[in-house]
Amino acid sequence: xxxxxxxxxxxxxxxxxxxxxxxxxxxxxxxxxxxxxxxxxxxxxxxxxxxxxxxxxxxxxxxxxxxxxxxxxxxxxxxxxxxxxxxxxxxxxxxxxxxxxxxxxxxxxxxxxxxxxxxxxxxxxxxxxxxxxxxxxxxxxxxxxxxxxxxxxxxxxxxxxxxxxxxxxxxxxxxxxxxxxxxxxxxxxxxxxxxxxxxxxxxxxxxxxxxxxxxxxxxxxxxxxxxxxxxxxxxxxxxxxxxxxxxxxxxxxxxxxxxxxxxxxxxxxxxxxxxxxxxxxxxxxxxxxxxxxxxxxxxxxxxxxxxxxxxxxxxxxxxxxxxxxxxxxxxxxxxxxxxxxxxxxxxxxxxxxxxxxxxxxxxxxxxxxxxxxxxxxxxxxxxxxxxxxxxxxxxxxxxxxxxxxxxxxx
Amino acid sequence: xxxxxxxxxxxxxxxxxxxxxxxxxxxxxxxxxxxxxxxxxxxxxxxxxxxxxxxxxxxxxxxxxxxxxxxxxxxxxxxxxxxxxxxxxxxxxxxxxxxxxxxxxxxxxxxxxxxxxxxxxxxxxxxxxxxxxxxxxxxxxxxxxxxxx
Numbered sequence: 001x002x003x004x005x006x007x008x009x010x011x012x013x014x015x016x017x018x019x020x021x022x023x024x025x026x027x028x029x030x031x032x033x034x035x036x037x038x039x040x041x042x043x044x045x046x047x048x049x050x051x052x053x054x055x056x057x058x059x060x061x062x063x064x065x066x067x068x069x070x071x072x073x074x075x076x077x078x079x080x081x082x083x084x085x086x087x088x089x090x091x092x093x094x095x096x097x098x099x100x101x102x103x104x105x106x107x108x109x110x111x112x113x114x115x116x117x118x119x120x121x122x123x124x125x126x127x128x129x130x131x132x133x134x135x136x137x138x139x140x141x142x143x144x145x146x147x148x149x150x151x152x153x154x155x156x157x158x159x160x161x162x163x164x165x166x167x168x169x170x171x172x173x174x175x176x177x178x179x180x181x182x183x184x185x186x187x188x189x190x191x192x193x194x195x196x197x198x199x200x201x202x203x204x205x206x207x208x209x210x211x212x213x214x215x216x217x218x219x220x221x222x223x224x225x226x227x228x229x230x231x232x233x234x235x236x237x238x239x240x241x242x243x244x245x246x247x248x249x250x251x252x253x254x255x256x257x258x259x260x261x262x263x264x265x266x267x268x269x270x271x272x273x274x275x276x277x278x279x280x281x282x283x284x285x286x287x288x289x290x291x292x293x294x295x296x297x298x299x300x301x302x303x304x305x306x307x308x309x310x311x312x313x314x315x316x317x318x319x320x321x322x323x324x325x326x327x328x329x330x331x332x333x334x335x336x337x338x339x340x341x342x343x344x345x346x347x348x349x350x351x352x353x354x355x356x357x358x359x360x361x362x363x364x365x366x367x368x369x370x371x372x373x374x375x376x377x378x379x380x381x382x383x384x385x386x387x388x389x390x391x392x393x394x395x396x397x398x399x400x401x402x403x404x405x406x407x408x409x410x
Numbered sequence: 411x412x413x414x415x416x417x418x419x420x421x422x423x424x425x426x427x428x429x430x431x432x433x434x435x436x437x438x439x440x441x442x443x444x445x446x447x448x449x450x451x452x453x454x455x456x457x458x459x460x461x462x463x464x465x466x467x468x469x470x471x472x473x474x475x476x477x478x479x480x481x482x483x484x485x486x487x488x489x490x491x492x493x494x495x496x497x498x499x500x501x502x503x504x505x506x507x508x509x510x511x512x513x514x515x516x517x518x519x520x521x522x523x524x525x526x527x528x529x530x531x532x533x534x535x536x537x538x539x540x541x542x543x544x545x546x547x548x549x550x551x552x553x554x555x556x557x558x559x
Contacts (some may be wrong), residue, residue, distance in 0.1 A: 058478070345473060347478075349475075350476070354418075365448060366449075373450060379449075408423075
């Protein structure tokens with residue numbers, strides 16, 4: 001038996017033109033992938049080729065370009081279906097991103113069903129995009145938002161989850177991988193427990209799909225959302241996966257063109273899935289780019305990417321822990337490729353500026369997860385997040401950079 | 411790295427390590443809470459005014475080195491200034507951080523000049539001005555409360 005070919009990160013880096021540039025006279029070390037990842041030539045070319053050869057509006061024209069554009073757009077949907085292993089492609093709705101997908105579920109699935117006193121269950125480690133849409137729908141309906149606590153390591157307190165899950169719970173919405181802590185949540189168990197109570201589950205996969213294989217049928221989750229720009233695709237395109245029966249039972253989120261079968265002033269017949277939820281001309285080139293990004297990721301293999309990133313995470317964790325005065329925020333046993341950290345006496349903003357001057361891009365701030373910051377008693381953290389193109393040398397540069405930050409503040 | 415020394419000058423690092431007037435104030439005449447939601451900087455400004463003159467100003471909170479140093483230096487610069495002088499100083503300081511040419515009505519910045527390097531880091535301007543905006547809010551809040559009496 002021969003093992004898999006070794007992961008060739010040098011070859012992968014050549015796929016990403018931006019990685020060749022310098023920043024402040026230094027080679028770019030891009031470690032802000034959890035905010036947005038860079039784009040391989042394959043995605044840039046696919047979008048460029050589409051605009052140069054096949055661009056037109058979709059689902060409308062009888063002319064050739066419209067047919068080609070429709071085919072390209074729907075090919076993107078097939079790629080997303082494959083990425084998630086959805087049972088059929090009409091369970092894949094294109095949206096502008098994970099945020100829009102969650103808002104769609106909040107307004108179209110939850111709002112008509114919620115009554116005063118009903119409960120939505122989320123967790124303390126959610127991104128604001130998986131908090132605020134539920135607060136809004138609670139305000140609209142009198143439902144109550146319940147929050148599962150997290151422990152000091154950054155893991156969900158599953159006992160509390162089980163206690164909070166009750167006969168008033170109407171929906172569970174949980175992040176698959178935390179953008180602030182890196183925690184990979186036990187989503188299989190969460191879905192199982194919720195389903196035992198007959199409660200549907202939405203999983204926010206924005207930070208999961210770039211880093212680990214996802215199978216919505218195996219997970220048996222009811223909704224799954226992600227954004228294109230975190231998986232090497234364009235911004236302004238994302239996916240809502242929903243089980244067919246649930247999506248069919250939901251009213252449209254927005255009205256307009258493309259989401260109807262027929263319109264008269266007496267009434268309108270809505271289109272079938274997934275078009276019922278895709279009012280207006282969508283981000284056609286975005287879907288093309290997302291399709292190319294998914295194809296790219298799959299050509300490398302998510303298992304291989306996950307293994308590479310895990311090794312980087314392990315190495316970076318080990319190296320960062322050597323630094324006196326550095327504290328890692330989020331030490332869950334099961335983490336995906338990012339590290340949040342703070343330094344004694346140096347604010348994350350200053351870390352960010354000083355690393356930037358060395359060409360190292362990290363994120364500093366609350367990462368749109370203010371409740372997480374509050375939980376760990378920090379105003380903000382610095383966050384290094386990894387992608388398939390990052391290297392051990394870049395981790396070394398980060399460590400060296402942090403030492404310079406500390407030196408400056410001594 | 412070299413340009414960074416223009417931003418993180420020794421004076422700034424010193425004010426960050428040992429911020430002046432870093433304390434809560436009992437019964438201030440003016441108070442405001444300043445918050446930079448994007449980066450999590452939080453600053454409280456306390457103010458004592460006598461006969462239209464800033465008699466005492468102090469601050470409390472958490473912020474980056476630029477934010478903390480700027481707040482510390484601001485408290486020193488504002489003491490014994492009239493409200494008009496304080497406002498003019500803020501405007502001149504703001505011009506210095508955001509515009510290439512000084513305005514004709516700008517007043518001398520004195521020791522605040524050391525923060526001029528922030529201009530090269532546009533995303534950090536809000537760090538350097540948070541304390542000032544909060545000071546103006548504290549001044550206004552005081553006037554508001556007076557007007558309701």
